[in-house]
Amino acid sequence: MTHQLPPLPYEMNALEPHITANTLSFHYGKHHQAYVTNLNNLLKDHPLTAAPLEEVIMKSAGKSDMMGIFNNAAQVWNHTFYWHCMKSNGGGMPSDSFKAKLEATFGSFEKFCEEFKQAAVTQFGSGWAWLVADKEGSLKILKTGNADLPMAHGVTALLTCDVWEHAYYLDFQNRRPDYVDTFLKHLINWDFVESQLPQ
Structure with missing residues (x-):
């Protein structure tokens, strides 16, 4: 399984003026993409190559010999989750x-x-x-x-x-x-x- 950069749940400028398209282009387009790329490179010929992302995270957590895999897999997950925690005209009160x-x-x-x-x-x-x-x-x-x-x-x-x-x-x-x-x-x-x- 090759891990992919998930699409943003909104347009690059959707969070403006609070978070700019400039920030998202670097944060999502460069940083998040780099974690995906690094993870795929680290998982080449690895027993977890075909495992889903959450399984990779849980099987590498706390293992010193898999620190690189954990860090990149967790950052792929964290960033995907973070994007969904925000929306245009967000904030205010919950239900x-x-x-x-x-x-x-x-x-x-x-x-x-x-x-x-x-x-x-x-x-x-x-x-x-x-x-x-x-x-x-x-x-x-x-x-x-x-x-x-x-x-x-x-x-x-x-x-x-x-x-x-x-x-x-x-x-x-x-x-x-x-x-x-x-x-x-x-x-x-x-x-x-x-x-x-x-x-």
């Missing part, structure tokens, strides 16, 4: 039922945003902030470094914000807090987030 779930966990929708932003801003170096659901359906916020991702920790990803510098530097320079604020207020695709809840 009443999901908002109630966030309020039950974090105290208020505003407190959820505050805690999510805190996770994203305080992730040292490159990585990701996540809203996840555990096996019981309880919501939690976590942050992961580099390519690490929730499935490697037995939880389900609902929402992610990419805090690698290449995600925001062309539009926000070093202002990660402003990027995260913009993500929360103007970009989140709440319909997608809710669709990821374990059934």
